[in-house]
Amino acid sequence: MSENFDLILKNGTVHTPGGAEQVDVGVRGGRIVAIGAALGDAGEVIDCTGLDVLPGCIDSQVHFREPGLEHKEDLESGSRAAVLGGVTAVFEMPNTNPNTDTAERVADKLARAHHRMWCDHAFYVGATADNAEDLRELERIPGTAGVKIFMGASTGSLLVDDDGALARVLASGTRRVAIHAEDEARMNARKDYRVEGDPSSHPVWRDDESAMLATRRIIALARAARRRIHILHVTTPAELEYIAGHKDIATCEVTPQHLTLAAEDAYPRLGSYAQMNPPIRSGAHRDGLWRWLNQGVPDVLGSDHAPHTKEEKAKPYPASPSGMPGVQTLVPLLLNHVAHGRLSLRRFIELTSSGPQRVFGLVGKGRIALGYDADFTVVDLKKRWTVGRDWLASRCDWSPFEGMELTGKAVGTIVRGNRVMWEDSLADEAVGEPVRFEATEFA
Secondary structure, three states: OOEEEEEEEEOOEEEEOOEEEEOEEEEEOOEEEEEEOOOEEEEEEEEOOOOEEEEOEEEEEEOOOOOOOOOOOOHHHHHHHHHHHOEEEEEEOOOOOOOOOOHHHHHHHHHHHOOOOOOEEEEEEEOOOOOHHHHHHHOOOOOEEEEEEEOOOOOOOOOOOOHHHHHHHHOOOOOOEEEEOOOHHHHHHOHHHOEOOEHHHHHHHOOHHHHHHHHHHHHHHHHHHOOOEEEOOOOOHHHHHHHHOOOOOEEEEEOHHHHHOOHHHHHHHHHHHHOOOOOOOOHHHHHHHHHHHOOOOOOEEOOOEOOOOHHHHOOOOOOOOOOEOOOOOHHHHHHHHHHOOOOOHHHHHHHHHHHHHHHHOEOOOOOOOOOOEOOEEEEEEEEEEEOOHHHOOOOOOOOOOOOOEEEEEEEEEEEOOEEEEEOOEEOOOOOOOEOOEHHHHOO
């Protein structure tokens, strides 16, 4: 007897833990309940002929700027950009105004996000010297992605840069801590390396050693505290080589920007629009990141979506702020790398779905398997297209990849069985809910 489903995805190439299969997927109550052929009837059937059905892509580092900086972005506009690009869940960062560093501020973000964000979501708690002893409880709030430490100053006022304060933060709690690893003291000592009006001096100022020194320090402190850490937006091959020797305690992330852009072209062409922290570095750095990525060292890919307005970016360097949008272009940039043979589709899935599930202990996400949330990123691997201004949804209204010709694009974004985007059109309403974590569900 045939079964009834809420949704069936038919005729696609479905990427399950066992590999790519020509099967249909049945969804009921927001979860995957059947994988196979001739599943039966459904309230909605999506024909995926010629398309690949991937586990929902998770972007584990975005800055959506709300509250306090909504002129750059907000939770609605940032998550709209996410689902238009094929992302089904995001982890949002705490350097807002005010900072997300108390239980009340976490609750405020969760309330703002409820069915206003288009994708599922979690929020990081920002570490400070003042809240270090509170982090053990703050990280256990449902809907939190854990604790974020800024070792080097970036957008906002969150900064924990001395070893004593870092040790106190690491001693308070058990979840994996996310780290922005740049050494504040070294960068302060090198400010004279910044050249007025020349953003190409940004990676000279925030040099390789600024990153490497911070990475060595935080791994040593984490080992002393017996605390797992996750090092964000790694930009140097030397860091990845070092992290490879400490995988028992440290996982890490790379970004599509650092895998795609190179200083020799980016700064002359984009100026301060190429400015981010840590910086876009040389083509040799980019190639080195690829070598270590294909050796399996990076665990996840995050966009570090960090928008600023054109007016802010137009200020002469170094008054121009660091950061660029990226959540909407994460999936297509990586699919383009797949198309050009730099990345396998299996590794793409690992970095954007099963990797985040493993690193952060997500409940019900990260794979197409029975009982998991019905999150899918449906892609056309062969579609050739150009990133146009009219496609971009971020409030900042620009992308460093505008005008770039790509192969591969997300056709559909399905969140817990809800088709929130199909062929660049959004659903009638947002359905985003908090991401669930083992650390908070079963604490």
